Amino acid sequence: MKRILSVLMENAPGSLSRIVGVFSQRGYNVDSLCVAPTDDKSLSRVTITTQADDKVIEQITKQVNKLIDVLKVVDLTDGSHVERELMLIKVATRSELVRSEIHRNVDIFRAQIVDVDSTNYTIQVTGTSDKLDAFAHTLGQTTEIIEASRTGICGLARGEKALRP
Amino acid sequence: MEMMSGAAMVVRTLKDIGVKHVFGYPGGAVLDIYDALYAQTDVEHVLVRHEQAAAHMADGYARSTGLTGTVLVTSGPGATNTLTGIATAYMDSIPMVILSGQVPSKHIGEDAFQETDMVGCSRPIVKHSFLVKRAIDIPEAIAKAFYIASTGRPGPVVVDLPKDIVNVAEEHPYVFPTDVTMRSYNPTLKGHNKQIKKAVSTLLEAKRPVIYVGGGAVISEASALVTEIAEKLQAPVTSTLMGLGAFSSTHDQFVGMLGMHGRLEANKAMHNADCILALGARFDDRVTNNVEKFCPHATIIHVDIDPASISKTIAVHIPVVGSVDKVAEQLLEQMGKVDAKAQKAKLADWWQQVNQWRERDCLAYQKDSKLIKPQEVIESLYKHTKGEAYVSSDVGQHQMFAALYYPFAKPRRWINSGGLGTMGFGLPAAMGVQMAHPDAISAVVTGDGSIQMNIQELATCLQYNLPIKIISLNNRALGMVRQWQDMIYKGRHSHSYMDSMPDFVKLAEAYGHVGIRVTDPAELDDAMARCFAMKDRLVFMDIEIDQNEHVYPMQIKFGAMDDMRLSKTERT
Ligand SMILES: Cc1ncc(C[n+]2csc(CCOP(=O)(O)OP(=O)(O)O)c2C)c(N)n1
Numbered sequence: 089m090k091r092i093l094s095v096l097m098e099n100a101p102g103s104l105s106r107i108v109g110v111f112s113q114r115g116y117n118v119d120s121l122c123v124a125p126t127d128d129k130s131l132s133r134v135t136i137t138t139q140a141d142d143k144v145i146e147q148i149t150k151q152v153n154k155l156i157d158v159l160k161v162v163d164l165t166d167g168s169h170v171e172r173e174l175m176l177i178k179v180a181t182r183s184e185l186v187r188s189e190i191h192r193n194v195d196i197f198r199a200q201i202v203d204v205d206s207t208n209y210t211i212q213v214t215g216t217s218d219k220l221d222a223f224a225h226t227l228g229q230t231t232e233i234i235e236a237s238r239t240g241i242c243g244l245a246r247g248e249k250a251l252r253p
Numbered sequence: 254m255e256m257m258s259g260a261a262m263v264v265r266t267l268k269d270i271g272v273k274h275v276f277g278y279p280g281g282a283v284l285d286i287y288d289a290l291y292a293q294t295d296v297e298h299v300l301v302r303h304e305q306a307a308a309h310m311a312d313g314y315a316r317s318t319g320l321t322g323t324v325l326v327t328s329g330p331g332a333t334n335t336l337t338g339i340a341t342a343y344m345d346s347i348p349m350v351i352l353s354g355q356v357p358s359k360h361i362g363e364d365a366f367q368e369t370d371m372v373g374c375s376r377p378i379v380k381h382s383f384l385v386k387r388a389i390d391i392p393e394a395i396a397k398a399f400y401i402a403s404t405g406r407p408g409p410v411v412v413d414l415p416k417d418i419v420n421v422a423e424e425h426p427y428v429f430p431t432d433v434t435m436r437s438y439n440p441t442l443k444g445h446n447k448q449i450k451k452a453v454s455t456l457l458e459a460k461r462p463v464i465y466v467g468g469g470a471v472i473s474e475a476s477a478l479v480t481e482i483a484e485k486l487q488a489p490v491t492s493t494l495m496g497l498g499a500f501s502s503t504h505d506q507f508v509g510m511l512g513m514h515g516r517l518e519a520n521k522a523m524h525n526a527d528c529i530l531a532l533g534a535r536f537d538d539r540v541t542n543n544v545e546k547f548c549p550h551a552t553i554i555h556v557d558i559d560p561a562s563i564s565k566t567i568a569v570h571i572p573v574v575g576s577v578d579k580v581a582e583q584l585l586e587q588m589g590k591v592d593a594k595a596q597k598a599k600l601a602d603w604w605q606q607v608n609q610w611r612e613r614d615c616l617a618y619q620k621d622s623k624l625i626k627p628q629e630v631i632e633s634l635y636k637h638t639k640g641e642a643y644v645s646s647d648v649g650q651h652q653m654f655a656a657l658y659y660p661f662a663k664p665r666r667w668i669n670s671g672g673l674g675t676m677g678f679g680l681p682a683a684m685g686v687q688m689a690h691p692d693a694i695s696a697v698v699t700g701d702g703s704i705q706m707n708i709q710e711l712a713t714c715l716q717y718n719l720p721i722k723i724i725s726l727n728n729r730a731l732g733m734v735r736q737w738q739d740m741i742y743k744g745r746h747s748h749s750y751m752d753s754m755p756d757f758v759k760l761a762e763a764y765g766h767v768g769i770r771v772t773d774p775a776e777l778d779d780a781m782a783r784c785f786a787m788k789d790r791l792v793f794m795d796i797e798i799d800q801n802e803h804v805y806p807m808q809i810k811f812g813a814m815d816d817m818r819l820s821k822t823e824r825t
Contacts, residue, residue: 109377
């Protein structure tokens with residue numbers, strides 16, 4: 089089952105490697121990882137997506153929580169939450185037909201063309217991972233995908249719940 | 254503000270924390286720190302012969318006192334040599350701070366001479382680590398390291414010190430931190446009240462309760478409280494290998510160690526219990542045997558300071574996160590006045606059952622052998638030390654014999670590598686014990702295999718006049734490996750015996766100590782007496798024991814806790 093863990097940790101050297109270490113050392117998979125400092129620069133927020141059953145996610149949460157640099161851990165998938173991922177995808181634009189087909193899909197998926205070159209477009213799309221998958225799949229049927237880069241999921245709990253120190 | 258070099262700050266911080274002993278070995282990256290050690294007497298440095306031994310010494314020192322052990326080593330090989338010692342301490346939750354030298358900051362990452370990423374190498378086996386970047390941060394990093402190492406669930410902490418920041422030629426202001434608390438680190442000590450209430454009512458309703466004591470009871474100094482709980486409840490008490498002594502092994506409620514080589518009555522009591530109170534024990538695989546068959550009738554109450562230990566291997570019914578001492582106080586308070594007599598009457602049937610298991614006398618062994626039996630050596634050790642010794646151990650059959658046949662009446666007397674099972678731990682650990690307790694008897698029970706894994710420390714013992722008593726159960730084999738090969742591999746002794754055994758008596762003598770060889774059971778008692786009469790000398794007892802002796806009881810793999818072999822031919 090897909091789980092999204094949100095971790096608040098000290099923005100200190102080595103913190104991230106310790107979190108990643110818990111996963112590798114104990115044989116858990118990291119499907120995606122998204123890290124950046126928070127509004128308070130002394131803290132970082134990490135969002136980790138993994139596949140785990142209840143027992144395993146409980147262990148992961150406890151082991152991550154045990155790290156000295158970690159302030160808080162929540163399993164966002166436990167409650168209702170908002171999750172988003174961003175993808176940049178570069179596609180070939182060989183013909184007018186292909187270009188118009190791409191434009192149509194960009195509109196449907198509410199994506200944006202953020203860079204244009206004589207032979208390709210770079211498109212930005214945000215949404216759930218499923219939506220990004222669907223968008224990539226659709227583009228792939230129209231033209232050649234040159235490369236793509238995804239941020240991994242980041243998320244927040246809905247409502248008043250918040251991960252703060 | 255006092256000005257001093259980074260190196261001087263390292264030593265000064267240790268002094269201000271109250272560190273008396275540092276176990277270490279010098280090298281290029283820490284020469285400045287060694288220079289700062291030279292001109293002072295506050296912190297005594299103990300020079301080992303191998304850095305692994307420095308970590309084990311610090312560990313033995315910590316286990317026998319409850320203080321944090323301190324290690325100082327150089328970068329690269331000095332640092333990596335401590336890794337086995339760090340892992341040993343980590344697995345058994347021992348407070349330790351390892352100060353490792355590092356190449357100068359500007360060379361980090363260049364594969365400089367004697368550079369290893371110590372923070373990276375040690376990451377999975379430390380509680381935390383620091384790579385210090387500026388000299389002025391040294392006091393805080395070291396003080397935090399000691400704070401983290403010794404609080405909550407204790408463990409080793411590495412402080413990596415690049416050479417440039419400890420440079421003796423540059424001075425910086427020294428400020429000892431007054432507050433080392435961290436917003437991200439707040440161990441829970443007291444148990445949740447609701448859980449305490451649930452635990453107590455379950456315990457008082459139980460008809461077949463067992464108290465299962467682990468190393469956490471030793472670490473949190475909870476012996477008296479645990480004993481009080483046990484006496485109130487009148488329940489049988491068992492202990493893990495790590496918990497031995499926290500509840501006296503001579504107490505009549507004690508049913509012995511449990512687990513793979515536990516006593517039959519202990520494992521039987523666990524398996525048949527309707528309520529288990531686990532105090533600072535972690536349901537390790539060397540205890541549970543097959544988790545699917547583990548204690549099928551019991552409501553389990555698990556007290557542990559580490560939430561991650563709870564329901565890790567065994568799902569428990571009443572988890573209580575907190576330190577054993579604090580939770581024990583809460584449990585006692587919640588119990589209030591319990592009529593011990595009434596409890597005893599209520600548990601009469603249970604005790605009758607337990608006593609029946611006891612009568613099987615699972616530790617009986619052949620007494621009229623022409624060969625020395627390892628069990629009788631431990632009994633003799635007990636007799637000649639009046640049960641008062643600090644007994645360190647290596648890993649193998651001898652370790653199990655020591656754990657089973659030396660009844661520890663006090664905590665912190667039994668010093669062994671339980672979690673990692675590190676051969677080579679015993680001698681240096683016993684040295685750390687002796688350093689901490691110069692007037693006590695520090696003995697090490699070892700085997701011919703294990704003792705050779707850190708035998709070079711005999712030189713350190715001479716240098717610091719450590720009158721350790723080495724009780725080596727010499728079976729000319731890697732006994733524990735051989736036992737498994739006998740049982741599982743049809744007696745095919747693949748690389749479990751040792752040709753070209755050294756003459757241990759001569760070896761001890763070469764290092765300036767006394768060696769005694771014993772081969773005849775009739776001479777054992779007298780030899781032991783001679784050994785312990787030499788109060789100021791290290792004595793190496795090379796005791797030739799029966800090579801074919803196995804450790805029993807022993808759990809049968811994939812079985813329940815109480816599925817055991819009781820001898821080479823009998824099973825439960
Ligand atoms: C460093 C290390 N290497 C290997 C082992 C595996 N091992 C466990 S017990 C044992 C044999 C120990 O032999 P010895 O010290 O002579 O003790 P005995 O079992 O004969 O009493 C071995 C090799 C270990 N525990 N530690």
